[in-house]
Amino acid sequence: MRIAFRKGxxxxxxxxxxxxxxxxxxxxxxxxxxxxxxxNFIKDDRWKYYTDGLKVTLIIxxxxxxxxxxxxxxxxxxxxxHERTHKLKFCNFLCGIYLTVIxxxxxxxxxxxxxYIILASARNKIPxxxxxxxxxxxxxxxxxxRSGIMSIDNGQMEAxxxxxxxxxxxxxxxxxxxxxxxxxxxxxxxxxxxxxETSVSGYIALQDLxxxxxxxxxxxxxxxxxxxxxAAIYLVCVIVLTQGVKLLERRLRQSEH
Amino acid sequence: xxxEEGKPLIQVKGLGKAFGKTQVLKDISVDIxxxxxxxVVGPSGSGxxxxxxxxxxxxxxxxxxxxxEGVDILDKGTDIDRHRQKMGMVFQSFNxxxxxxxxxxxxIAPMKLQKKSREEAEGAAMELLxxxxxxxxxxxYPSQLSGGQKQRIAIVRALCxxxxxxxxxxxxxxxxxxxxxEVLNVMRDxxxxxxxxxxxxHEMGFAREIATRVMFMDGGNFVEEAPPEEFFGxxxxxxxxxxxxxxx
Numbered sequence: 001m002r003i004a005f006r007k008g009x010x011x012x013x014x015x016x017x018x019x020x021x022x023x024x025x026x027x028x029x030x031x032x033x034x035x036x037x038x039x040n041f042i043k044d045d046r047w048k049y050y051t052d053g054l055k056v057t058l059i060i061x062x063x064x065x066x067x068x069x070x071x072x073x074x075x076x077x078x079x080x081x082h083e084r085t086h087k088l089k090f091c092n093f094l095c096g097i098y099l100t101v102i103x104x105x106x107x108x109x110x111x112x113x114x115x116y117i118i119l120a121s122a123r124n125k126i127p128x129x130x131x132x133x134x135x136x137x138x139x140x141x142x143x144x145x146r147s148g149i150m151s152i153d154n155g156q157m158e159a160x161x162x163x164x165x166x167x168x169x170x171x172x173x174x175x176x177x178x179x180x181x182x183x184x185x186x187x188x189x190x191x192x193x194x195x196x197e198t199s200v201s202g203y204i205a206l207q208d209l210x211x212x213x214x215x216x217x218x219x220x221x222x223x224x225x226x227x228x229x230x231a232a233i234y235l236v237c238v239i240v241l242t243q244g245v246k247l248l249e250r251r252l253r254q255s256e257h
Numbered sequence: 258x259x260x261e262e263g264k265p266l267i268q269v270k271g272l273g274k275a276f277g278k279t280q281v282l283k284d285i286s287v288d289i290x291x292x293x294x295x296x297v298v299g300p301s302g303s304g305x306x307x308x309x310x311x312x313x314x315x316x317x318x319x320x321x322x323x324x325x326e327g328v329d330i331l332d333k334g335t336d337i338d339r340h341r342q343k344m345g346m347v348f349q350s351f352n353x354x355x356x357x358x359x360x361x362x363x364x365i366a367p368m369k370l371q372k373k374s375r376e377e378a379e380g381a382a383m384e385l386l387x388x389x390x391x392x393x394x395x396x397x398y399p400s401q402l403s404g405g406q407k408q409r410i411a412i413v414r415a416l417c418x419x420x421x422x423x424x425x426x427x428x429x430x431x432x433x434x435x436x437x438x439e440v441l442n443v444m445r446d447x448x449x450x451x452x453x454x455x456x457x458x459h460e461m462g463f464a465r466e467i468a469t470r471v472m473f474m475d476g477g478n479f480v481e482e483a484p485p486e487e488f489f490g491x492x493x494x495x496x497x498x499x500x501x502x503x504x505x
Contacts, residue, residue, distance in 0.1 A: 158315050159352035163366040163418060164342035173365060177356045252356075254398075 040225040046216050053212025054233055060129045060208065061195045067134025068194065072141025075099070077171060079142065080149035084157075095142070102139035108200045110136055115204040125206045129198065137194045144186045148179035181252045188245040192238050199234075209233060264327065266291045266422060266453055267312065272321035274307055281307050283477040285321070289422070294454045296464040296485075299474035300500060305457045308474065309426050312455065313337075313344045326421065342370055345415025349427040351407040353399040359386070359410055360395040363417045371418070378417070385413045389443050405436030409443050416447075423447065425456040461504055465489050473497045 041047040075095045082092035102110070111132040115125070122128050152175050160170030180187075202211035213230035217223045265288035274282040281304045289295055297305045310316040312323060314330060314337050323330050330340050354362050363382035367373045373381075386392045389409045399407055408428055415423060425444070429437045441463050448454060448467045458464060464471050465485045472482040473494065481494040489505070492498050 153350075153352075155348060155350050155352040156354065159346075159348065159354070161338075162313060162315060162341060162344070162346035162348075163414070164338050164370050165366065166338045169369065173369065174354055178354075181356065 036222070036225050039220045039222070040216055040229070044219075046219070049207070049212035049216055050209065050229060050233065053207055053209040053230075054237075056126065056201070056207060057195070057198050057209040058237070059126060060133060060198045060201060060206075061191075063130040064133035064137055064194060064198070065191055067130060068137030068141045068190075071135065071138025072145050075138065075142035076145025076149065079146045081167075083146075083150065084154070099139050099142065102136055107133070107136045107197055108203055111200060112203055125201075125204055128204065129201050129206055133194060133198055136197075137190060140190050140193075141187065144183045144190060145179065147186075148183035149175055151182050152178050181249075184245060184249050184252065188242065191245075192241060195237060195241065196234060265289055265324075266293075266326060267455075268322075268324040269312075270322045270324070272308070272311060272318050272323065274304075274311055274316060275319045281477055282311065282318070285478055287472070287479065289453065289455060291421075291453055292451045292469075294448045294452075294467055294469045295456065296468040296471045297455065297457045297474055298459070298461065298464060298471060298500075303474045304477045305474050306426055309424050309455060309457050312424055313341050313346055315346075342366075342418050343421045345412075345418060345420035345423040347408070347411050347415055347423065347425045347428045349430050351399075351404070351411045351431070353407055353411055353414070355399050358396050358398055359391070359402075362399070362410065363414050366414070367417050382413070382417055385416055386410075388446070389413055403436060404432045405439045408432065408436075408440045412440070412443055412447075422453040422455065425454065425458065427457055427459070429458065429460060459504070461489070461501075473500065475500070 039046075041050075075098065078088055078091045078095050082088050111129065114132045114135075115122070115128050119128050119131070149171075156174050156178065157170055160174040161167070165173065198208055199210035201208040202214065205211075207215070209230055213226035216226040220226070267287075267289040269285055269287040269289075272282055272285040273280070285308065297308065299305050307316055311318045312325075314323075318331060321331070325340055325344070328335060328340065330337055353359075354365075357365065360379060360382060363386070364373075364375070364378040367378040367381070368375060383392060383395065386395060389412070391406060391409060391413075394402060394406065394410075399410070402410065412423075412428075428444070429440050432440065437460070441460065444454070444456070444463075445467055456464070456468075468485045470482055471485050471488040472479045473488070473492075473496075474480070475496050481488070481492065481497050488497075489501065492501055
């Protein structure tokens with residue numbers, strides 16, 4: 001801290017222009033570094049931007065994932081049921097429109113449409129973002145679940161039905177657990193994509209992690225540290241998520257010795 | 258549900274099934290009584306499996322009626338799921354649930370559908386497992402079993418629902434020859450216990466041994482049916498004669 005105070009806030013502008021003596025190089029680099037840490041994290045409690053932003057990002061991601069899985073489960077099941085039995089024609093038609101529209105337009109545009117047009121009177125932006133990202137993710141999750149259901153041999157459905165389970169019960173007890181296991185890697189992919197996609201939340205002035213870095217950058221006039229910090233935090237989140245899914249996968253594979 | 262004495266357990270009347278324009282089953286009428294062990298044989302593509310699958314509506318018949326325990330199960334108002342609980346089915350490809358242990362495979366339907374307690378369901382399952390000689394595999398997963406063991410488990414899974422009739426769809430066709438015997442033994446025990454059975458199979462020797470009636474299907478209908486001695490010893494229909502000369 002002492003160094004930072006002494007050097008003042010101009011040190012970074014000087015960097016590169018000064019030609020320090022050989023012996024001094026190391027100490028100047030260190031001084032610049034600690035100065036940067038001070039400016040980017042400590043001054044005015046700027047670290048709080050990152051932690052608050054991360055909190056917003058994680059909250060949006062978590063609830064959007066939940067919403068996406070619910071939508072995806074319903075839509076995917078309807079699509080697979082139609083494919084197998086040719087029933088639910090109308091529902092399948094509606095789901096088809098949903099998939100086409102959602103997958104055919106950028107998520108930023110969807111986010112803004114929901115914020116500025118559909119829910120223009122909304123005061124709390126986080127639920128708006130959850131809704132937008134959840135609806136968006138649901139379309140992709142639906143296709144993942146549909147392919148998962150279709151990957152299960154029809155004999156499983158027949159075995160379940162022959163025991164007296166109805167269609168939904170067989171789906172729930174027999175097909176879904178197997179389908180879920182098959183699509184877990186694809187689902188994990190989708191969740192990682194979703195986590196990173198929430199970085200466009202700044203478009204509706206939500207202070208998520210990316211926006212937080214942006215705010216700090218605009219205060220320090222130095223993009224290097226805020227952006228790398230933000231990138232590193234995303235990376236850690238994704239690694240944690242990936243490892244978690246790996247663990248779950250291993251547990252689910254128990255039945256395949 | 259008790260049935261009146263002498264009334265058939267399953268009564269098929271004018272059953273027909275078409276896939277698009279292809280008529281697979283034509284005007285089939287059959288009575289199956291309690292304790293019957295009916296074997297359905299015939300050339301491949303003759304409609305045997307389709308007939309069997311129509312009995313529990315895994316295949317939706319396009320015409321006719323099927324009365325099971327006095328109820329028309331083809332009627333739109335019939336709750337087919339409830340009646341299926343009383344009709345066990347065994348598939349050529351076993352179709353065990355690979356994500357569950359053997360014990361879970363056996364108990365899930367009784368627990369969820371008949372609201373049995375875990376203890377009750379597991380007790381009944383273990384008893385049946387012991388009878389087919391697989392009590393030590395209760396905690397295994399299907400992928401750890403041989404084909405013959407899987408099929409025995411599949412039979413037990415159906416039996417756990419205490420069905421009134423068992424439908425077998427080529428139960429030994431997917432098995433290695435040395436595993437056929439163990440499955441037939443289980444079926445033999447069932448027949449001895451007076452279980453009503455409808456069996457689609459190519460095991461002629463087995464049909465001769467335990468069937469009470471053998472029916473020959475050709476071209477979507479039964480062209481001959483008789484007790485096994487007569488069926489195999491003194492066939493009348495020409496097509497049956499030529500079929501038997503090829504397979505025996």
